[in-house]
Amino acid sequence: MNRRVRDKTSSHESRVTSHAPPGRLEGRIVASYGRRYLVELEDSSTLECVTRGKRGALACGDRVRVVRSARGQGVIESLLPRETLLYRSYRARQKLIAANVTQVVIVVAPVPTFHEDLVDRCLVAAEAGGIAALLALNKTDLPQAAAAARALTPYRDLGYRMVAFSAKSDPGPLLPHLKRRTSVLVGQSGMGKSTIINALVPEAAVRVAEISAALDSGRQTTTHARLFHLDADTDIIDSPGMQEFGLDHLDIAELAEAFVEFRPRLGSCRFNDCRHLAEPGCAMAAACADGKILKRRLASYRALAEEAVRRSRKRWK
Ligand SMILES: Nc1nc2c(ncn2[C@@H]2O[C@H](COP(=O)(O)OP(=O)(O)OP(=O)(O)O)[C@@H](O)[C@H]2O)c(=O)[nH]1
Ligand SMILES: [Mg+2]
Ligand SMILES: [Zn+2]
Incomplete structure (x- = not known):
């Protein structure tokens, strides 16, 4: 710690900026409580932050740019690119x-x-x-x-x-x-x-x-x-426990791709645009009849796919 700088500056704010580079800091959200976030900085200290602009679009684990606002507090200025x-x-x-x-x-x-x-x-x-x-x-x-x-x-x-x-x-x-x-x-x-x-x-x-x-x-x-x-x-x-897991962001093709046992069979159905619901010549239905895809898993896929079909119908009405 530079004693001279410390002596010259009485307020906490200026003391902080004396050993942290002025302007933006980068950190990671380590807790999210509704609209408040705890951001961990590179030196392992944490700041209690609020966001500027877009609310509720940040998650625990997000990397963000922050500026200090007061002792132990800050404002999230922007979100850094997410890997997942x-x-x-x-x-x-x-x-x-x-x-x-x-x-x-x-x-x-x-x-x-x-x-x-x-x-x-x-x-x-x-x-x-x-x-x-x-x-x-x-x-x-x-x-x-x-x-x-x-x-x-x-x-x-x-x-x-x-x-x-x-x-x-x-x-x-x-x-x-x-x-x-x-x-x-x-x-x-x-x-x-x-x-x-x-x-x-x-x-x-x-x-x-x-x-x-x-x-x-x-x-x-x-x-x-x-x-x-x-x-x-x-x-x-x-993370908080959940009773349900909405997947409304996935369309039929994404759902089918997400069932790992479907993957090697995708493209083998009679119709190119097969939704694997009740179409004739469906490779998933055939694999299920052969015991290669579990009935329960196919039913699970179909429940999700039917929801996706209903959503897309509503969209076009
Ligand atoms: N017998 C037994 N009980 C356990 C074990 N692990 C957790 N429990 C009990 O399960 C209950 C729930 O544990 P939590 O850790 O709160 O469960 P959680 O998944 O975090 O629940 P939410 O926060 O509501 O999502 C508590 O009563 C625990 O004591 C275990 O290995 N054996
Ligand atoms: Mg818990
Ligand atoms: Zn099919």
Whole structure:
């Protein structure tokens, strides 16, 4: 610290600019609370920020340019290009989950019961977003764990990586899958996403507790996304539990492409524009009849595709 500069400047503002370059700083959003964001700067300090202009279009993990406004506070001036974006959508409304992640960890557990339909939707969103997916079965200490593991085997057969563990007793098996990645934990409420974070990040428990006390909600459920560092090149984002996963931004072709087992068969249907709904000569239907595509997965695709058809009809009315 330069004592002379410090002595000459009495206000905090000018002292800050004396050792930070004037003008813009770059940082990463490590927490998003509605319209407020916590931005971590390159020196690991954080600023509580608001945005100028476009509201609600930023996600945890986003890289941004900020300017300081007051002690510990700043204004987000602009968003830097994203490598990936995971989001849900309902009609034209987007719900951003996380930006710049390289892996989506879909957390499931035997209790409460997880819904395969939601797992399918998370996988579709990850595939469509160009993000690797990992299935994480938590709470293996519970007696129902074997049945839950069986329910997940079709996904392993599709080539998805899978890991099973108990966050309460030992989240260790998950660690090698997280190394050198930026992962976001997603899934239904109560699957144990925050428990995993607390088990892996020693200081997280304190912070999570502080936040819920501040909100005075009395609930343990996660209300906003938050990024934690596991080590210098490993980050993990906790996200609020979800009951549904809207995928209104995907059209039929994108949906079909996001079902990995469809990919080698795309282009083999009788009609070039086959939607794989009920068209004759559909290669997906044929593969399903042969037991090569699971009935449940085809049904899951069709439910999504029918929604997409209804949306496009509405648009042309
Ligand atoms: N038996 C058992 N219970 C667990 C385990 N991990 C988490 N739980 C329990 O599951 C419940 C939900 O855990 P959370 O970590 O809050 O779940 P979450 O997925 O973060 O939930 P939301 O924030 O609402 O999305 C808590 O009561 C945990 O104690 C585990 O490995 N074994
Ligand atoms: Mg949580
Ligand atoms: Zn087809």
